[in-house]
Amino acid sequence: MSERVLQILIQAFPKILIPCIKVTIPLTICSFILGLILALFLAIVQIANIRGLKQFARFYIWIFRGTPLLVQLFIVFFGLPSLGIMLDAFPSAVIAFSLNLAAYNAEVIRSAILAVPAGQTEAALMVGLSYPQLMAKIVLPQAGRIAFPPLFNSLIGLTKDTSLASSITLIEMFSVAQQVAARYYEPFALYCEAAVIYLLICTLLTWLQATVEKKLTWVKPVETEEENAQNITD
Amino acid sequence: MLEVKNLHKSFDKNEVLRGVDFKVEKGEVIAVLGSSGSGKTTLLRCISFLEKSDQGEIIFDDFRKEITKVTNKEIRGLRMKMGFVFQGYHLFRNKTALENVMIGQTVARKIPSTEAKATALQMLEKVGMLNRANYYPDQLSGGQQQRVAIARAMATNPEVILFDEPTSALDPELTGEVLDVMKKLAKEGTTMVVVTHEMGFAQEVANHVVYMEGGIVVEEGTSKEIFTNPKDERTRRFLRRTLSDYDYSI
Ligand SMILES: Nc1ncnc2c1ncn2[C@@H]1O[C@H](COP(=O)(O)OP(=O)(O)OP(=O)(O)O)[C@@H](O)[C@H]1O
Numbered sequence: 001m002s003e004r005v006l007q008i009l010i011q012a013f014p015k016i017l018i019p020c021i022k023v024t025i026p027l028t029i030c031s032f033i034l035g036l037i038l039a040l041f042l043a044i045v046q047i048a049n050i051r052g053l054k055q056f057a058r059f060y061i062w063i064f065r066g067t068p069l070l071v072q073l074f075i076v077f078f079g080l081p082s083l084g085i086m087l088d089a090f091p092s093a094v095i096a097f098s099l100n101l102a103a104y105n106a107e108v109i110r111s112a113i114l115a116v117p118a119g120q121t122e123a124a125l126m127v128g129l130s131y132p133q134l135m136a137k138i139v140l141p142q143a144g145r146i147a148f149p150p151l152f153n154s155l156i157g158l159t160k161d162t163s164l165a166s167s168i169t170l171i172e173m174f175s176v177a178q179q180v181a182a183r184y185y186e187p188f189a190l191y192c193e194a195a196v197i198y199l200l201i202c203t204l205l206t207w208l209q210a211t212v213e214k215k216l217t218w219v220k221p222v223e224t225e226e227e228n229a230q231n232i233t234d
Numbered sequence: 235m236l237e238v239k240n241l242h243k244s245f246d247k248n249e250v251l252r253g254v255d256f257k258v259e260k261g262e263v264i265a266v267l268g269s270s271g272s273g274k275t276t277l278l279r280c281i282s283f284l285e286k287s288d289q290g291e292i293i294f295d296d297f298r299k300e301i302t303k304v305t306n307k308e309i310r311g312l313r314m315k316m317g318f319v320f321q322g323y324h325l326f327r328n329k330t331a332l333e334n335v336m337i338g339q340t341v342a343r344k345i346p347s348t349e350a351k352a353t354a355l356q357m358l359e360k361v362g363m364l365n366r367a368n369y370y371p372d373q374l375s376g377g378q379q380q381r382v383a384i385a386r387a388m389a390t391n392p393e394v395i396l397f398d399e400p401t402s403a404l405d406p407e408l409t410g411e412v413l414d415v416m417k418k419l420a421k422e423g424t425t426m427v428v429v430t431h432e433m434g435f436a437q438e439v440a441n442h443v444v445y446m447e448g449g450i451v452v453e454e455g456t457s458k459e460i461f462t463n464p465k466d467e468r469t470r471r472f473l474r475r476t477l478s479d480y481d482y483s484i
């Protein structure tokens with residue numbers, strides 16, 4: 001690698017990193033949390049079989065899984081103004097990403113809830129718990145454990161998908177990389193640099209996932225080998 | 235105390251309960267016998283509203299109503315007075331043994347946690363699981379899990395506990411430890427309805443025996459009547475078959 005390219009990469013690094021921290025990461029977090037809340041709602045109304053809302057959830061999921069994310073972004077940012085709804089690029093992106101993600105994560109959460117053995121729900125009813133109580137105390141904690149890896153999957157996917165927001169004029173990490181690449185005529189090196197930063201974030205997330213997953217087991221830590229042996233034998 | 239009259243239940247076209255009359259008095263231990271598919275599980279599940287009945291009447295203390303017309307609120311009230319022990323234990327996997335036994339008191343009945351804990355520990359002691367109070371279900375053997383499940387059912391001080399083949403998912407060595415706990419409860423005067431294939435238990439512990447076949451109660455009587463002098467030919471045939479198995483298995 002030439003000296004010049006190295007210089008450019010070093011100079012460009014903070015330029016790309018700043019919008020990453022200021023825009024890409026907040027965009028990811030906001031969209032993910034809002035999308036998760038909506039997904040939980042869409043999943044629960046289906047499981048609880050609430051008439052009207054259940055049909056709405058199926059319809060919603062059909063629409064948002066069946067149309068491209070990029071098109072959804074364009075509809076929110078370029079399309080809504082013609083209906084008199086003008087939004088800045090950042091809120092537009094949050095809306096489009098969270099609405100889209102909710103459709104996918106609703107299915108993840110719904111299947112995770114269904115994966116909690118129905119016998120536990122019946123046992124909970126028989127000790128006198130109400131439906132909301134048993135959902136909160138028994139079913140959702142276990143569904144959360146089951147849904148955790150696929151939800152993290154979608155978080156990692158979202159982190160990278162936020163680059164699509166560059167197409168609706170949002171100044172985020174990828175659009176800055178594009179500007180810098182155009183200015184220095186070094187697209188290969190600079191796009192690779194941007195890719196590496198995405199990769200670093202996702203590596204961090206992967207590590208976080210593994211760490212949290214280890215903690216999410218319902219097993220009493222066994223202190224000594226002796227105790228362990230005893231647990232198994234008796 | 236608890237009674238259902240003329241209970242009917244079909245799954246699609248399959249009529250599983252065809253007018254069952256069933257009654258439990260306080261302090262009784264009732265064994266429900268019958269071959270596979272005779273509707274024993276369905277009967278317990280209809281009584282506890284885990285299954286919607288098609289027709290019948292339910293009477294529980296001074297509550298009396300057409301079973302299809304009982305509201306959700308009333309169902310919850312009736313369940314508060316029952317306990318249920320499942321064939322598959324169904325302990326809450328995200329809770330320790332102690333928490334499993336406490337939750338019906340703390341969450342469902344809003345009993346203060348210190349009081350609930352004292353009761354729960356007492357129940358765990360009764361089933362011999364005190365030393366495993368802080369273990370999660372995955373760390374317990376089947377027999378241990380079922381004993382915790384029994385403690386869970388007792389902790390809310392129900393008027394009657396319904397057992398659906400509590401030992402049939404267990405290895406023979408583990409069956410004994412669960413049956414011993416149930417014998418102890420029976421001696422203490424706990425009202426119990428036990429669906430079982432354990433003839434020894436039915437003979438020894440139950441004071442009342444109900445024999446079901448084809449979705450109806452064919453015969454019932456005291457344990458002695460049924461085992462020494464069954465009147466109905468179907469009961470006789472069933473006992474001949476199962477008791478000979480039982481003798482061989484010893
Ligand atoms: N959820 C269900 N859907 C459809 N059919 C069912 C359902 N549950 C039970 N049945 C049918 O009802 C009949 C009675 O079942 P039930 O489980 O009450 O029998 P059981 O007497 O408990 O038998 P076992 O001794 O094998 O447990 C069976 O023919 C079974 O196939």
Ligand SMILES: [Mg+2]
Binds near residue numbers: 274275276399
């Ligand atoms: Mg059964």
